[in-house]
């Protein structure tokens with residue numbers, strides 16, 4: 114791997130690598146070319162941003178088992194905690210979520226094995242290739258993105274139909290289990306969120322048609338970057354869906370924005386990180402906001418994450434939950450989830466289509 118010295122001494126040389134020639138950032142990072150230059154289109158980090166690390170320990174931790182408690186008082190307290198976490202931080206970790214450590218390790222291990230397959234084998238699943246529901250690629254999914262991202266991804270539809278690559282062996286099986294378990298966790302979170310808004314537990318599940326909704330499995334790999342000051346894994350964005358559930362290997366890099374400051378996230382062992390997305394902001398009529406987050410790089414270690422993105426059916430028109438509008442004015446227009454995602458793809462990550470459907 115290139116040292117920073119080697120890089121800076123060559124930084125005045127002409128840049129001979131174009132981002133469009135890179136089909137895997139992992140392969141590029143392992144090659145000698147990385148010493149010569151990082152293509153300038155990767156230079157996307159605004160470096161004047163504040164990082165408020167003293168707040169890292171205040172990220173809310175929700176004990177998921179209490180949400181499921183049969184004791185009405187314990188359940189009510191857990192719902193209140195959840196609502197507070199969504200309102201104050203729009204981000205939280207969950208513990209006691211019922212997914213075994215061995216399953217979490219296995220799904221991570223298989224995701225790493227997938228990214229470690231030779232490039233030719235992964236290219237069978239290349240973005241816009243033969244399998245529209247299985248997409249392997251590098252950088253961003255959006256054509257509108259000017260800056261490239263220092264990450265490779267495998268992005269697969271796992272609900273309502275389950276699609277998955279047939280290799281490495283055992284990946285599909287563990288991913289299926291993981292997909293179903295995380296989806297049922299999101300279902301319970303949506304019930305808790307509904308209750309915390311003073312609605313019936315199933316209000317959001319019903320109004321979004323969640324049970325026929327969509328889920329993506331996304332395995333991100335961020336290789337070491339010799340100049341972490343010049344590139345980003347993913348720039349600041351909010352996620353499109355209702356909730357994203359994320360796990361990572363032991364390497365840090367995630368930051369979330371809280372009160373205008375970036376906070377480094379240091380997950381508790383075996384917790385799940387939960388990101389409310391734009392659709393949650395929409396259905397809660399702006400009460401619970403989608404969280405801005407981004408991925409920083411380092412020059413030593415490969416970071417791997419698995420994001421499960423859960424949302425409504427793509428054809429479903431989503432707006433503020435009708436019951437909420439008995440007491441308040443709608444903040445947003447309704448929009449088909451598919452149109453929302455298309456708008457996001459056409460505008461790039463930095464802009465949220467939510468701002469275009471504001472009514473006020």
Ligand code: OGA
Pocket residue numbers: 331333347352359361366367406407408418420
């Ligand atoms: C994402 C994302 C964060 C991470 O995939 O949308 O924000 O840490 N990932 O990989």
Ligand code: NI
Pocket residue numbers: 350351352357406
């Ligand atoms: Ni994200």
